[in-house]
Amino acid sequence: MSAPSEVREFQAETRQLLDLMVHSVYSNKDSFLRELISNASDALDKLRIESLQDKDLDADTTDLHIDLVPDAAGRTLSVVDNGIGMSRDDVIGLIGTLARSGTAELRKSLAEVKDAAAADDLIGQFGIGFYSTFMVADQVTLITRRAGESTGTRWESNGDGTYTLDEVADAPQGTSVTLALKPADADDHLYDYTDPGKLRQLVKRYSDFIAWPIRMDVTSTVETEAGESETTVESETLNSQKALWAKSKDEVSADEYNEFYRHVSHAWDEPLEVISLKAEGTFEYQALLFIPSQAPFDLFMRERTGGVHLYVKRVFIMDDCEELIPEYLRFVKGVVDAADLSLNVSREILQQDRQIRAIRRRLTKKVLSTVADIRASRPEDYATFWQQFGRVFKEGLVNDPDNRDAILAASSFESTDGAEPIALGDYLGRMRTGQDTIYYMTGESRQQIENSPHLEAFRSKGIEVLLLSDPVDEMWVGSGVTFEGKTFTSIAKGAVDLDEIEGADGSESDRTDRSEEFAGLLTWLGETLGDEVSEARLSHRLTESPACLVGDTFSMSPQLEKLYRASGQQVPVSKRALELNADHPLVTALNATFAADDDHSSLVPTAQLIHGMAVIAEGGELADPAGFAKLLAQRLTDTIDPDDSAAEAP
């Protein structure tokens, strides 16, 4: 006896998404067919793999294919495969909820959808998969039986809040999806999807490369010699099934590449670049890789989809083969087809495999050189690339020391030279006479760094400084990296001496050493602020501010300390040096007052305020903000004496 029909409700965000689909104005409604065929093709791949791995699996794999079954009279279209199928639980989990999308990200985006254009964008960005059927159908019925199981499941919904589930005793292995089509309406980009001509055209355009035959029964009427008309039905295979990666680049059109990209990446954008690669000799393989034009929403999530698929002699082996491409190039999508691996290859074997490692090395180099080429020849595309993937790409500077030079050469960095990110090569070209290192400063945002007092002398001398504000920058820039022989030097660490460097106006500094003049004050400050600072000294980097804080050459920046602490690691607080601007009136006045009297106790609050100001000026956080505010209020009160309108000196 079969279980009774069960009605279930969609989750809130699934309902929202369905509502979007049902009322969609998305102009490319045709893409529902690509999505269904893509799913069917995946299901056939999975069945082939599973039957290879599990000899006892009770499944028929003799004629794996996809059928399109249009019914003009009934206004339905079915897409049928005899692949892996789904269990009842699969249907509930994969179809009944948004498989990939129960994420905060999509929920947030859905909440923000206000108009048709925003909805269009969202559909394009997330790739809606199975649910795209509701753009063209009033009702969707899915019947499926998982290979090896005896009963099947029927899922049905008309896109409102609920779906029904039934048990089906005699379902064939695999999945059929039947769409009760909305009336054709060309103005709304809805076509007649029961028309064999239209289906033929769509398969050619979107799914020609699919490795499995996509068939359709075509009825034709011919006149016999006796003058009678005779109707015949013939099965027609609509796709050429040619693996695009086996063809050379000039045999494949941009549209074909686009559609293949969408199939392997589950994305809806267009690739920024297609990389086709063929290796002959000891290890034979072909690769077809894509650099997308849009970062997927899950780029920084642990559980990602997509990646590079592995094939062996045209047979699909696994998706997202992490061994083929390093983590920092995880945005690259595509296919590698290796000729000499076993069809039974497992993830464990892959990790050890010499051939796989060789392929990975080559693909990595190829992607890096391709990015460099894009930069050289297509600045706008490069800007898109950098904006979408720069943060991920730079992870390679930490994780892939072997390719660091190539990664640096293909990277961009913000700098004091303008709003647009610049290449390091350009930086080198603009270095001042006498400058022998690349100056940078890290911080939480460009604005914070730009306001920091450390930049003052560099700015007044016209020396360019890189402004590094991505968390990953902290990780690589302090690790002894060089670029074309030049080291990287933080302007917020160590001693800085710009005297040797010629200014933008050709001037040379003639700074006299004034440390003797300030010696007493500096020693006293170092002792008085001993809990906070390592020492007090005169600065060569300030022109406007009275003071700033400077770390040791090899110390962590405050941002990096914060990052480590945020990730739960114990990091000792490192003391930095307090640097004073000997030309600032506050500092000269303080020095004069200090020299005039042996009792310095009244200057202690001033010393603490100067230290606090240096912390605030670089955008840092005061250890004791309330104490600072109290001191400041006291000092301000001292300056406003109603009995004496003259302001006091500090």
Ligand SMILES: Nc1ncnc2c1ncn2[C@@H]1O[C@H](COP(=O)(O)OP(=O)(O)OP(=O)(O)O)[C@@H](O)[C@H]1O
């Ligand atoms: N014909 C099918 N045979 C077997 N399983 C299927 C079939 N169609 C869909 N599925 C299962 O349902 C899941 C959800 O499909 P859906 O198209 O919504 O998302 P997806 O294919 O994972 O990703 P995308 O949203 O990018 O298309 C699939 O991942 C697959 O596991």
